[in-house]
Amino acid sequence: MRFINVIKVALRALRRSAMRSILTALGIIIGVAAVIAMVSIGNGAKSQVEASIASLGQNIISVFPGSATTGGMHGGWGSASSLTVDEALSIRREISGIVAVSPEMRDRQQVLANGLNWNSSVNGEDVTYLDIRLWTIAEGEMFTEADVNSAAKVCVIGQTVVAKLFPDGDPVGRSLRIRNLPFKVVGVLKAKGFNYFGSDQDDVVIIPYTSHLKRIARRPNLNSIIIQAESPDQMTRIQQDVTDFLQQRRNGRDPDFTVRNQQELAEAATATTKTMTVLLGAIAGVSLIVGGIGIMNIMLVSVTERTREIGIRLAVGAHGRDVLTQFLVEAIILSVMGGTLGILLGVGSSQLISRLNGWPVLISTSAIFGAVAFSAAIGVFFGFYPARKAAQLDPIEALRYE
Amino acid sequence: MSHVVQLEDIHKTYESGEVPVLAVRGVTLTIAGGEFVAIMGASGSGKSTLMNLLGCLDRPTRGRYLLGGTDVSNLDRNELADLRNQKLGFIFQGFNLLSRTTALENVELPMLYGRRHFSTREVRERARQSLDIVGLSNRADHFPSQLSGGQQQRVAIARALINEPQILLADEPTGNLDSKTSVEIMGVFQKLNAQGITVVMVTHELDIAHYCKRNLIMRDGRLVSDTPVVDRLVATEQMQRIVTAETDAKLIA
Known part of the structure; x- marks a missing residue:
């Protein structure tokens, strides 16, 4: 048929x-x-x-301090004061395939402005930080290299901080106080929303890392070093190079740092x-x-x-x-x-x-x-x-x- | 005339039950082209089994069956299907038309299963001609449920004719019909036979058998009688008599 x-x-x-x-x-x-x-x-x-995950930034390798041991008590990752600005800058110079490095110092501080106050994350970063995090400025601009070099009292702030401290808007050019020091707001970040782990990424005040170390934290050591690789396939190699490089500088002492790869998290x-x-x-x-x-x-x-x-x-x-x-x-x-x-x-x-x-x-x-x-x-x-x-x-x- | 059907010592035994049933036990028979044969017998005499064998719906257990000169005793399922399609036309007691399918489409059916493929137009054309032969071309688009028993049987005959078979096989074709319609159907068979088509039918009605040219009687799986019909009835004359009788009855009443 x-x-x-x-x-x-x-x-x-x-x-x-x-x-x-x-x-x-x-x-x-x-x-x-x-x-x-x-x-x-x-x-x-x-x-x-x-x-x-991508909004955390792309091809990112993070270096964290190791665990500090005081009187037999292990402090856990990040408790050691082992990473220095010099190390961060050396990594940038010595290791190939790196786009940007941002020495990072973060802590939570009470921030004041307009008679309002808010406890926010104050991050000391390099100028390159926004590029690494794929973040852009909504108003004003990012602080400059000169600001970093001079440890200037300038900051860019996230939308949550704007809402809490400058409810009537237009914060650029005005100043806020951290630890009683006035910081001039030079830029406002675009809203980024909550990250994968549920924390508010817009609740942030970014200042030059030099200013943070000198004026807020008042210590020489960094919280972490953020490294951006040129491409995903170089990440494993750079992770190894950074580990080797830092280990070499420690002259055979036990490693007091850890190098992590964002890829693992994403995967x-x-x-x-x-x-x-x-x-x-x-x-x-x-x-x-x-x-x-x-x-x-x-x-x-x-x-x-x-x-x-x-x-x-x-x-x-x-x-x-x-x-x-x-x-x-x-x-x-x-x-x-x-x-x-x-x-x-x-x-x-x-x-x-x-x-x-x-x-x-x-x-x-x-x-x-x-x-x-x-x-x-x-x-x-x-x-x-x-x-x-x-x-x-x-x-x-x-x-x-x- | 050449022999259309040649049976040599045909046996058919059913083994399905506990006791084997010897339905046909040694039938030898030849039917020539142009014959009009009635096979008669009581129920259980083996006439239906013989009909199924003749119609290639079943295979003999033993013996040789030559259909148009070729031995068909040992063909497989598909080869038998092709034979039924090309060389045989089957007409059943219960008409066996596809319901909810028009008369025309019912007639087309065997052509659709032929090994040769025809265009839709060609199939339609031939189905119409076939319906024309049985005088039903004006009912082509009716469904079986809209047709009388006699009309349904005529559709079935048209279906049997469409592939121009060598032989028409009819199993109790008038069994479900009243006497007037039976005469009408026998008239169709006589007309076809007069055109040279060989007809073999099974019936248990003696008067129906009288429309044929040759009567075979079966008993217990064997042929016991083979006689030519002497006082053959002619359907058209009988029809005339019935019509006259009917009119008379009405006149009297």
Whole structure:
């Protein structure tokens, strides 16, 4: 039989019991929609995590002081006073493949202005810090190299600090007080929002690291050194070089520092969301299989109901293969129809979920293609057994069937 | 005339139950082209089994069956299907039309399963011609449920004719019809036979058998009688008599 006729006959048979066909396809519709919605939401979550990791800055290697041990008590990472400005500057000079280095000194201070006060993170950084963090100035400008060299009393502030201390806005040119010292606000940062760990990145006052060390912290040692590599593939090498370089300067003493690579953090975080996506997708996949079993069930009923019809077809010269193709095509049409409607429903519902919850949703084309291919495969797989049963009927028996 | 059907010592035994059933036990028979044969017998005499064997719906357990000169006793399922499609036309007691499918599409069915592919137009054209032969071209777009029993059987005959078979096989074709419609159907068979088509039918009605040219009687799986019909009935005359009788009845009433 010509294929166009096979399809015609299949469509007619499906139309004959339209309600049943729709209910059968519903299993596949829900399955495919669930897979697409779950994978889309999962991908959205993944992209959100990746974006928030990227907002920490790209290709960043951080050097932290090691643990200080006083009277047998270990202070934990960062407690040692081991990193110096000189080391930071030497790293910049000596090691290749580095774009920027920012010596960093941070602590929390009470900041005052306009008779208001707010406890904020005061970060001493180099001029390059904003570039490393992919951060930009909204108003005014960043302090300059000259400010760093002269340990000037200038600062740029985040949006949260603006809101808390300059509620009437326009802080550039005015000053705030840290530890009773006036710092002139030269710039306001663009809002960056909360980071992956839930802390407010806009709650910050950035001053030259030299000013921090000299006027606020009043100590010679740094909190950390932030290093930006030229490209991701150089990170491991630079991490090793920095470790070697610092170790060499310690003349064989135990290392009192640690060098960390942001990539590891990013990988761990994306791996988590990836696992979630796979998990959600797998659960949705189960519903697809259940839908497939529904198709098989209905096709078996259909074969029994249409035994006489099969008998007639065999009697007038249909081969077993013709009957097999007939029922297989019917099952595939059911599942592909279900798959197509499932895509529409899946895309629609993911848009709706994204609209309602404000989650980012990334509709993945591979999930769509995958779902359609899978539903067709389900049609073949679950349609085959009933179809074969029909094809193997004995024409005489089938004709006698009441 | 050449032999269309040649059976040599055909046996058919069913092994499905505990005791093997010997449905056909040694039938030897030749049917020439252009013959019009009725196979009669009580139920269980093996006439339906013989019909299934003749129709290539079933294979004999033993013996040789030559259809148009070729041995078909040992063909496989698909080869038998092709034979049914090309060389045989089957007509059933219960019409066996596809429901919710128009008369025309029912007639087209065997052509769709042929090994040769025809264009949709060609198939439609031939189905119309076939319906024309049985006088139903004005009912082409009706569904079986909209047709009378006689009309349904005529659609089935048109379907059997569409691939221009060598032989028409009819299994109790008038079994579900009233006597007037039966005569009408026999008229169709006589007309086709007059055009040279070989017809073999199974019936248990003696008067129906009288429309044929040759009567075979089966008992216990064997042929016990093979006689030519002497006082053959002609459907058109019988129809005339029935119509006259009906009018008379109405006049009297």
